[in-house]
Amino acid sequence: MSVDGTEPGPSPRTVLTASAGRAFGAIPPTALVLLGIVSVQLGSAVAKQLFGAVGSFGTVSLRLFFAAVVLLLFWRPSLRMGRRTWAVVVCYGVTLGLMNLCFYLALARIPLGVAVTTEFLGPLVVALAGSRRWLDALWALLAAGGVVLLMEGRGDLNLAGFLFALAAGTCWGLYILVGAALGRHTAEGGGLALGMAVAALVAVPFGVADSGTALVQPWVLIAGLGVALLSSVIPYSLDLEALRKVPPRVFGILMSLEPAMAALIGLVVLQESLRWSQWLAVLCVVAASAGATRGTREDG
Template sequence: MGDVVMAQVGGTPERRYPRSGPVSSAARAFGAIPPPALVLLGVVSVQVGAAVAKQLFTTAGAMGTVTLRLVLAALVLLVVWRPSLRLDRRTWMVIGSFGLVLGAMNLCFYQAIKHIPLGAAVTLEFLGPLAVAVFGSRRWLDGLWALLAAGGVLLLTRVDGGLEPVGVLFALAAGACWAGYILLGAALGSRTSDGRGLALAMVFGAALALPFGVAEAGTALLDPVVLAAGAAVALLSSVVPYSLELEALRTIPPRVFGILMSLEPAVAAVAGLVVLHEALHPAQWVAVFCVVLASIGATRTARPEV
């Protein structure tokens, strides 16, 4: 999943993106690619990164892998954005809160994919942003999308012997964190510019994960092969998708972006099948597409922001 995307599915607050900067400049190397394709490439990058990360679990463990991802991503973002530390107390509180939620989201998500297939984990996690999209709405159509998503989740967890309960709980916890991430992202976007606030927030997320990673993986985190794989995960899951999505958002409406992001559960299921050979039951594929359709529907029919 993309832990650096600051705009999400239907009805969530629109974030302010920079028109220029080092990350945006790097993404402009893909200027010949249509913006929707950039978003889809970003989604594929995130899910392939998650699949690669899962292959690291046997060496570094789930906690060690997410620690490598967050620490290395934080280092890259700090170098790229070089944020100032001269911020007021309230801004630091927003940055810290956002970073801790970001870290918790990733810790829960990696624990989830340790126990259940990648496609199932992302589908369950996606209930977080979907809930933000429909929460508080009194329109019957949004209730219909919520029921469709709930039916998909029920089907997903009951078919073919079901999923490991611990994995389901971690995926749902990651979804709750994702919802908090979206809401806190509005405050972060209003108090910081470009990717500077995100770079500092990533440090807080990495600091949260570090004790868990060290406790689980120990000196394995310093193995050159593990470090190289961790760097690949950080690039695929954080730096590359952030660059691509940031550039795409300069030219496409947030609602279109949200619809494209709604494809994440399906892309995750394909990545799990191709990279990890995690085959879902046919009915579980139906469940995944129920959640995808609910997300697209909630995004497509959301009331315009005022």
């Protein structure tokens, strides 16, 4: 109760969350996941258009800065946490920051579809790690075949970009593991908001050093906000709502479509055409990820 004895009204955040929940509730969970995937890849396409003005470091710093601001304003997390919880938040944020820096460095050098397909190997390794099923060995071989196809005739594929994408995939695998710990140590979206702030602290110095005052041009700031919304805020919200309605296994299978969607958006938005072998590589990784995810068992 409030100090005057009346019941307090709902907070703006509660009202906004309820309104968003009702809006999302009318959309099938499969569509939510697909919309999230499209949003992320459109955000990457918009980000690539910014590279000419502020570079990859400047673009990723804008994305993480604005995403942190939006999430902090929305969740308003408490800073009163134990040392262990803070350690998890910092690890999560550093991993998130490095993952984005590496991915955007890759994106500046290789096509969007190739970058996302290569990066997707990180979650796939996590999904296959520790498995003793013979079928998972087949999925691993299929993914390895995809990598070979990506590198076929690599004279026109920037090796540094490919290695940056691999580094981003490694960070993505770590991000999944640290993200699970973050979920155990924090409630709602407070941990995500603080972790995003840490990621921004990691990336922004690189962006400022590389781009300087170019970052504060009005159109650059607006584009950076758009990238943050498309690549972070909107897809995270859609994924959270979808996970309330479908099992994680089904969610993982749907997420396996991300490399293919990246290749399509790269083709349509950025006019980045892939060779037939690279399209086949994308399909190999999609199939391997979907197969590995479908094979998981949710034991009680």
